[in-house]
Amino acid sequence: MQTSWVPGADQSGHSVHHLPYGSFTSPRNSEPRLGVRIGDRVLDLCDNAEDLAPEGPLRAALRRPNLQGLLPLGRESWDELRTSLQRFLTDPAKAHDLVDVSQVSLHAAFEPADYVDYYASEHHATNLGRLFRPDSAPLMPNWKHLPVGYHGRAGTLVPSGVNIKRPSGQRRTPDGEIVFGPSARLDIEAEMGFVVGAPTALGDTASVDSFADHVFGLCLVNDWSARDIQAWEYQPLGPYLGKSFATSYGAWITPLAALEAAKTEAPEQDPRPLPYLTEKDRYSYDIELAVTLNGTTVSRPNYRDMYWTPAQMLAHMTVNGASLRPGDFYASGTISGPERSQVGAFIELTWGGKEPMKLDDGTERTFLKDGDIVSITATARGAAGTTLELAEVTAGVLPAD
Numbered sequence: 001m002q003t004s005w006v007p008g009a010d011q012s013g014h015s016v017h018h019l020p021y022g023s024f025t026s027p028r029n030s031e032p033r034l035g036v037r038i039g040d041r042v043l044d045l046c047d048n049a050e051d052l053a054p055e056g057p058l059r060a061a062l063r064r065p066n067l068q069g070l071l072p073l074g075r076e077s078w079d080e081l082r083t084s085l086q087r088f089l090t091d092p093a094k095a096h097d098l099v100d101v102s103q104v105s106l107h108a109a110f111e112p113a114d115y116v117d118y119y120a121s122e123h124h125a126t127n128l129g130r131l132f133r134p135d136s137a138p139l140m141p142n143w144k145h146l147p148v149g150y151h152g153r154a155g156t157l158v159p160s161g162v163n164i165k166r167p168s169g170q171r172r173t174p175d176g177e178i179v180f181g182p183s184a185r186l187d188i189e190a191e192m193g194f195v196v197g198a199p200t201a202l203g204d205t206a207s208v209d210s211f212a213d214h215v216f217g218l219c220l221v222n223d224w225s226a227r228d229i230q231a232w233e234y235q236p237l238g239p240y241l242g243k244s245f246a247t248s249y250g251a252w253i254t255p256l257a258a259l260e261a262a263k264t265e266a267p268e269q270d271p272r273p274l275p276y277l278t279e280k281d282r283y284s285y286d287i288e289l290a291v292t293l294n295g296t297t298v299s300r301p302n303y304r305d306m307y308w309t310p311a312q313m314l315a316h317m318t319v320n321g322a323s324l325r326p327g328d329f330y331a332s333g334t335i336s337g338p339e340r341s342q343v344g345a346f347i348e349l350t351w352g353g354k355e356p357m358k359l360d361d362g363t364e365r366t367f368l369k370d371g372d373i374v375s376i377t378a379t380a381r382g383a384a385g386t387t388l389e390l391a392e393v394t395a396g397v398l399p400a401d
């Protein structure tokens with residue numbers, strides 16, 4: 001294990017084996033800067049650019065307010081910077097006062113380009129099929145042949161900490177009446193999001209084995225979902241206003257390189273997918289999530305249970321020649337495991353709102369009330385026996401207008 005000069009960092013979820021990136025302002029600087037979290041501190045990459053990178057595009061990228069300069073540089077530069085950061089943070093000669101994470105405000109770590117949301121959990125897709133389409137087979141015939149997804153609304157991706165206003169929209173009442181008003185079935189979806197760095201040209205593809213060349217890192221996601229709006233509007237084109245009002249993501253992006261020790265086997269696939277979706281080296285990540293509502297942990301999904309891997313999702317997204325841009329973002333879809341205690345959405349936890357969950361404060365919930373606060377956290381194994389804590393996604397629900 002490498003030891004850092006930052007007090008407390010080695011034993012924390014943010015040792016030199018993690019090093020997530022974020023955009024921050026602090027009492028010292030009111031303009032956003034790119035930073036790296038280490039222990040309970042933030043290293044300012046702009047201030048230390050000369051120490052961290054040779055003159056050229058990498059050094060210039062460290063002077064940008066967020067990841068947009070670093071993302072297009074690609075895997076070699078990302079790895080070069082990571083090695084340099086680890087050397088810097090373990091060299092006692094470089095020790096200096098760093099700003100405390102409690103004193104910073106976090107901003108968008110990257111500029112979301114396009115946003116795709118997948119549906120990669122077999123458990124979740126089966127549960128939702130049963131709830132939304134009780135009269136047909138839970139999985140559609142395509143589900144095991146391709147990772148089903150839809151294009152979301154990139155402009156409404158918001159970092160953790162931004163509260164979400166309850167959306168209003170159309171819904172059909174149980175009596176068949178069409179009414180307009182605030183959603184009465186506001187839900188969450190606990191997901192993993194992947195930040196694309198290295199671009200492709202229009203007409204090119206990113207192969208299933210090129211995942212680590214294109215994807216910079218990942219973060220937790222809460223894909224807020226208004227189930228009543230969704231249920232009425234979604235056929236035949238898929239999710240629209242029921243999901244486009246806001247999607248929250250963790251403000252620190254964990255680089256893929258930090259997750260080497262968390263790699264694990266992905267579920268076996270039957271039938272075997274087409275060659276463009278078949279990995280030479282198929283793996284997933286063992287990442288343990290916790291979903292907390294008003295302080296009560298209500299579910300513990302694990303990312304390793306996902307049927308489609310992020311490499312397969314990337315290959316599918318580009319197989320038609322659609323180009324990638326730095327800042328493209330794709331989410332896994334709700335992370336649900338086989339047990340009720342491992343599902344990533346309240347619609348599953350409460351079985352369509354019929355079985356309320358009990359909170360520690362004595363109240364019960366099916367869907368979200370105004371003022372509720374949802375937090376998604378996660379841990380994974382890091383290098384050298386360390387534990388990584390992924391950045392939480394926390395937000396409260398504001399009343400509709």
Ligand SMILES: O=C(O)/C=C/C(=O)CC(=O)CC(=O)O
Nearest residue numbers: 118119128129132189333334
């Ligand atoms: O099966 C349906 O009709 C609906 C599915 C979802 O709402 C899930 C979704 O948005 C994708 C996901 O997060 O898994």
Ligand SMILES: [Ca+2]
Nearest residue numbers: 117189223333
């Ligand atoms: Ca979703």
Ligand SMILES: [Mg+2]
Nearest residue numbers: 223243246247
């Ligand atoms: Mg959404």
